[in-house]
Amino acid sequence: MNFNHLLLNLRKENFNLGTVFCFVIFLFTSIFCAQIWAQRKENQLSTALKATPAAFPLIKNGSVPSILTDKADAEAVTLVANAVSSDLELVCGIKPDIFHDLNKHEDYLIIAGTIGHSKYIDQLIKSKKINVASIQNKWETYIMSTVNAPIEGVKQALVIAGSDRRGTAYGLFEISKLVGVSPWVWWADVKPKPQNELYVLAGNVVSKEPSVKYRGIFINDEDWGLHPWAAKNMDTDIKDIGPKTYAKVFELLLRLKANLIWPAMHDSTKAFWYYPQNPVAADKYAIVIGSTHCDMMLRSNTFEWQVGYEQEYRRKPGIYRYDTNKDEVYKYWEDRVNAAKNYEAMYTLGMRGIRDGGITGPETKEGKIALVENIIDDQRSIFKKYFGTPSNALQIFCPYKEVLDLYTGGLKVPDDVTLVWTDDNFGYLRQLSNTAEQKRSGSSGIYYHLSYLGGPHDYTWLSSNSPSLISYEMTKAYQFGADKFWVVNVGDIKPAELETQFFLDMAWDAKKWTPEKASQYVYDWAKSTFGEEFATDIALVKNQYYQLAQSGKPEHMGLLKFDAVTQKQRLAAYTDLIEKVDQLKTRIPQSLRDAYFQLIEYPSKGAALMNQKFFYAQMSLEAAETDKKMALNYSQKAKNALEQIITLTHHYNKEIENGKWDGIITHAPRNLETYAMPKIANPEILSDSLRNPAPFDSRYLEKVITSIDGASSSNIVSLNPSDFKTKKEILLEKIIVVNGLGVGGKSISRYPFTGKSFKNDEYLHAPYVEYKVNLKVGEYKLSLKSLPTDAINNERNLSMAVVVNQKPPLFIDTDNSKKNKNWTMSVVRGYFEKVLPFKVEKTGETKIRIYLQDTGLALSRIDIVK
Template sequence: MNRKLVFQITIVLFFIIGCSEVQAQNKLTIVPQAKADAFPLVEKGIVPSILTDKDDAEVVTIVANALASDIGLISGVTPQVVNKSTNEEYLIIAGTIGKSQLIDELIKSGKLDVSSVKNKWESYTITTINAPIAGVKQALVVAGSDRRGTAYGLFEISKQAGVSPWVWWADVKPTPRKSLYVLPGTLVQKEPSVKYRGIFINDEDWGLNPWAAKNMDKDIKDIGPKTYAKVFELLLRLRANLIWPAMHDETKAFWYYPQNPVVADRYGIVIGSTHCDMMLRSNTFEWQKNYEKEYGHKPNEYRYDTNKAEVTKYWDDRVNAAKNYESMYTIGMRGVRDGSIVGPTTKEGKIALLDTIMTDQRKIFKKYFGADTNALQIFCPYKEVLSLYTAGLKVPDDVTLVWTDDNYGYIRQLSNPSEQKRSGSSGIYYHLSYLGGPHDYTWLSSNSPSLMAYEMTKAYQFGADKFWVVNVGDIKPAEMEIEFFLDMAWDTKKWTPENATQYARYWAEKTFGAALAPEIASIKNEYYQLAQSGKPEHMGILQFDNESKTKRLAAYANLIEKVNTVKSRVPKLLQDAFFQLMEYPVKGAALMNQKFFYAQMSLEVPATDGKLALEYSQKSKNALEQIIDLTHHYNKEIENGKWDGIITHAPRNLATYGMPKIANPEILSESLRKPQEYDKRYLNLTPIDAASTFKLVSINASDFKSKQEIPSEKIITVQGLGLDGKSISRYPFTGKSFATSDYAKAPYVEYNVNLKAGQYQLSLKTLPNKAINKERNLNLAIVVNEQTPQFIDTDNSKEDKNWSASVVRGYFEKQIPLKIEKKGAAKIRVYILDTGLALSRIDIK
């Protein structure tokens, strides 16, 4: 081997080893055993103090105290949080670059390198430094690029030490440790994928509000500063930075209580408002209920074309009150209660009025911020506003366009190439909980990580990197789903459609430990899969055939058995957490299916078999009683009643949560005989078929025999998505769309099926997605035995009865005629003309 080649190999090896060392160091590693040069986080009952600068942002001290509390939970000894150095060999030093004298002196002395995070957004570095200051042998140093960066860095220590973000909100208690050591090395956390990331507390009337009134903000009997302090701590633990506060009927406006925005500022949380509450106002309370108290007279109509002066002052006053807080303003206008804008009746008239409104709103920003671009602003084309935007409504370039899903997890529209060039970029408003037609789902949380990853990755690839907010209802019981959404927002490359199904195991291991993680993940993923074809809240409007009922009952019975088996091995300190995060939602979903299926079965048995009808009736009744008992246990018995009022088995007291019709109503107790209230919107819903009664052949889309891809793309199988738990799709989502005339150039998959000669129906079932934007389609081309292609449009954008059925049953269906001229193997080729289309199953009838 010549010397030049040896030299080249040496250089390559040196580079690989060097990169490996950098990658190995770029993490925070905390272990229970002492190692050379490791920093003692807990050692023989001694814990280091946490040193911060009193002139740094208040959130730094707040989170330092939270870290101290976390270490106390682990070790039994709580560190002190101090503002000046103590006579200790070891210290944790935390501060913000440019705001902390401690950090700045370490930088100036050359002991701390912050070049990779300085002037970045919400970034931080964590490292160990020997002899950082006089008298200190070693320090664990957290340096943030800004106040939230420092906070996230401190909570990273908690997380790596074994403290869950849900330590308080779901009672995930950490494993006690007598010793913990931080290994030498440096973690550099660069900027998050999405700039503003947060949650929207919504429909809180049946959980968070009564719970907060009874247990937290007892003085005001409402969601107030004590509750929000806990919410904001959770957001920081989840690396979020934004709140859309609760704004429903039972809750007074966030700004009604002066301490609420103060607390948000202390925690470094950006305050926003919903798609229908413009300029940080909360109209349901502030215009409808409290206007007279605030202004001394009743308001005129919330209508800009006839009441401009009153509405403008209403907005101006809020901007004036909010100008010193980190806030984000929703611009435009809608009705008071999430309805259409009041005024002109024509689309052109509404567009012209909205143009005037946004111009005037930006004059208010100029008045208080010096320029109309100096205030953070979003425009949300939600519901009917989307049609106005697509019809030509112009939105200022610096304003962030916030696209929405259809309330059921399927994004309506994303930015086209020209919109992706906007300086304001774009964002997403997404739902894990929803009140509205075709039916609410506000009880449990069952939107899967696979679905979220599919939709949110698509959004990110089309430029939605400025803002992600998720409707979380009452926060509980959507804990894992919230964490996944915010983890994705933090690092979209870590969780993708291809690996999202693995998140349940990752989460379970962090929450309940490695030994139980595989079983817990299996339960979670099957729970999501069953809900894909029928959420628990929708059992009253879905019709399953007998085979499907039998399969679902068996699957849920198996899940309950798995939950009970795992629960018996969960450590005592995590039993209540397991109940909240696993047992209640899984058993609740299973029992809801049992309640409806056994009720239906009691009515279907022959009249002569009264014993079987009685048995089914009793099983249905028992299921509802068990749901009520589980809910009572949640509210009254775990954690000494800490969660009293946080959950109800019947949000809004809708009929679906009550007792369905059974063959033997005489077995019902008086409490179960009471009729449930119906929301009038749901009275005339036609039951939705959830499963076809006859299929000759059924093929999962991922079971293709061959495929043809194109350069820079691939056809992926997404586990946990769609019917049967697998769907195929083109990836990345930015791939080109093919015209029907060019269908043969598109990627395809091919299936072989043995059929007799004859006429059939070919049914293709896809995820109920929408076309990515108005410049794209959602088409398939089907070619059978090289016959003339048939084209299928799978776009589910039109919100009609077909859309309602699709989002509730979990798939969109299109059928085409299939002619087989000769017995034997039939070759079915499916060309995928567009991205964003997820094909789940092919049925032949």
């Protein structure tokens, strides 16, 4: 927004010029100061390959400095110091020693510790060698400084001081990043570039506090990946996901600056607390233990209220129902609080069914609300017994699925409990805090999905929610006060590595990757993961992968029917994607080939081949009546696509890293129909292994066929919403273009999301965009495709006003919150559509003005159909 435009808008709002001048000076000064502050906070220590005056020798002539920690410090500090030591060994071949006293003399040291828990850090503070005032008593922060003569006999040290144990851990892992070690060094075999010399230039870094206080992952639907892999390769003694697996998970979380786990909880996996060393490992790594939206009070009901109950209590359980079996359920919860009271833990309040289902109890909504309120009161009485006051226990309430209806129906939740809002399971947030809820002392948080098992269809094979979509929704959440808790469903962790890191990077700094910048993230990630030489090409591949998945996830291809034009376009685009992947692979160093396969090649080719499988199968049936030879050709291509998916999956499990990942990936999670061979014109060419899969629970699968019109069709004029000719913005707001968002490749939206919501009678005051297109006289349809999002909260709508050639406005409600057939179509095909008829009475220029009455509305594509 330029200065004149700002003045104009202020005048329209009846501000006088004196007020305008003072406001503008204040605004610009605030922005300038904020930018300076951000630059200072984002400053990082730099490295050099050659020695310079005052530089700290991190790697020099085949030697590395030892790491000094205090044995009395948190165990996480020692564990991370050992991990950093191993990282340095990967880079230079020399593993630094770790010691806890000063008997060993060295000229150069890495000194790491927590303020108030490390005598070495406290001595440096006392001697004024380091200044920790900027992080004192703050949450998970650290300083990193080069210090001359820190201790008698030591020339120089690289000092990491943390405000708490996780702050120290995060600071130590910054050393790994400085030497080029990826957080995915173990989980995706991203091998660092060898270095013979590396110096840290003199300086001082002060980390920021995280944007979101509790940040973590939910391991879910682990039956077909993480569980069989862990049983076979990690926790082989118990043949389950146990402490050895979780130790690797917890280390990864610290590398990603996360601090919380919702453990795996499916039927295939015994409860997290069943193995005593699991919570011990979490505490050692300073990870907060939580439990899912359906597993209250740190219990894991699918195991613990059934098999586990008999082992724990030596008898069979009664009904998991509070109104008729209160004493038994209460004791079940209290026993877990007693076991967990000395761990850093977070408790989910309320009650749902044993699995991911509604509460068993009264039939009426009013009865259920009264029961859940009584349950919460009783749960908090347990906290009072063990923690002195309920507020001393970390507590969340998650209005997920049917629980949202109870909450919006009047269910009261104590003010200090964190409300955890959810997405609709497909990446679009259902609701955020309104004005009153934003004042709650417990604040709010988010439970988000990168993977999902359930209707209308799973997407647990590949991970395809783009950074642009994640940023759009999570920035919205943060701006409406969701800053206490973010957890993301990552399925088996693999192959959602990039998307998981992006989510957690946003949780650490929610203002760094705003929607306007989010599409640039992949380049930044690729640069740090594979090197600057490959970053541009990898970003092109991944962003193309995300864009194609926006209008049809690989797992959903069995639900979608594309017209011939779009089908041809997608086949061409995926062929191009495979060619890019293969060409780039020839340039990737051998040491990074396995990482490249896991992070880039497998998901890209998997998605492409899934599209080919369905398209060629459909084409074979269409050709069967007219050209049997062509039908056979298409049938063979469909068969080949599935065989290649199976071959790629075999390579992932058996051939990379000497079988390290054996069992982690299956090409057919839950043996769903979509992963098998679709009907083809020549089924006799199929081998037995490619025929129909085992039966599955069909209640999760709702058949949906969606037609998507191709933009090269002769009777369609397509506009990208970003191609507007004019626009009007309002005070402190702008209309942004979000690359990589929506089926059109770009979407427009109002920003920030906290802007005013305009009612229909106020539409003329709303921001607008205007398009001009030459049309002939006649009747047309205007198709407006927007991201299938929900209204932000109950104080807002999700509306547009459309004015064609200055005719009376047509008002559109784009809210996609109702779980019905239209919702299903929208989330599967990637857009919500409204079609408006209009008439052109004079050949020539037609003006289409669209008023964006609400924030959170992302317009993705405009089609004019004759």
